[in-house]
Amino acid sequence: EAQVTQNPRYLITVTGKKLTVTCSQNMNHEYMSWYRQDPGLGLRQIYYSMNVEVTDKGDVPEGYKVSRKEKRNFPLILESPSPNQTSLYFCASRGLRRTDTQYFGPGTRLTVL
Amino acid sequence: DQQVKQNSPSLSVQEGRISILNCDYTNSMFDYFLWYKKYPAEGPTFLISISSIKDKNEDGRFTVFLNKSAKHLSLHIVPSQPGDSAVYFCAATYYGGSQGNLIFGKGTKLSVKP
Numbered sequence: 001e002a003q004v005t006q007n008p009r010y011l012i013t014v015t016g017k018k019l020t021v022t023c024s025q026n027m028n029h030e031y032m033s034w035y036r037q038d039p040g041l042g043l044r045q046i047y048y049s050m051n052v053e054v055t056d057k058g059d060v061p062e063g064y065k066v067s068r069k070e071k072r073n074f075p076l077i078l079e080s081p082s083p084n085q086t087s088l089y090f091c092a093s094r095g096l097r098r099t100d101t102q103y104f105g106p107g108t109r110l111t112v113l
Numbered sequence: 114d115q116q117v118k119q120n121s122p123s124l125s126v127q128e129g130r131i132s133i134l135n136c137d138y139t140n141s142m143f144d145y146f147l148w149y150k151k152y153p154a155e156g157p158t159f160l161i162s163i164s165s166i167k168d169k170n171e172d173g174r175f176t177v178f179l180n181k182s183a184k185h186l187s188l189h190i191v192p193s194q195p196g197d198s199a200v201y202f203c204a205a206t207y208y209g210g211s212q213g214n215l216i217f218g219k220g221t222k223l224s225v226k227p
Contacts, residue, residue: 004156033214035217040122040219041219042119042202042217042218042219042220043157043202043217043220044217045214045215048214058214090156090157092156097213098145098206098208098213098214099145099162099164099206099213101159102159102215103159104149104156104157104158105156106154106155106156107154107155107156
């Protein structure tokens, strides 16, 4: 089954404790992206990657890091989480064409205390 | 500056009637528009799209209309069903714009009452 998986689905942590949210896709997609969803703000892009070792900032990259060492994986790293990073996070992937359908993962609910 | 606007945070419709969700955009370079549907505890899923060379695209109960001069698109759901209750996101992209990244609106929560 074609899918984007994220782990963990739920995470409660404390300020300053480094964490990684994993994302993996099995569709051989070149493009992968991270979004956060906040009430009243919709979906905002954090980082995206056009292919292995190619990453770029989205609209709200501050406080986040990403890496793309393998085509299927695109982890999101919070080196020093803060309460304003409490949010619902989605990973997504699609083919190279911008009109290709973008598939989203199920989401990761992160709470930073 | 918000480039894609969904000005109605919520919409309530009776089962069997038409649901109309609206979306406005400000960037005249946008040439491809999409609607995504999101259920609670799930990721958004693609619903329907339209290219700027068209003014209408239909897929079953779902039709998207594009009015380029007004920079407005709308999603019509006919007839509406309780299973359509979800948050609907409008999104847009344009050639040459940040690798074609999607710009999303804030979403409209649709409630279809039996």
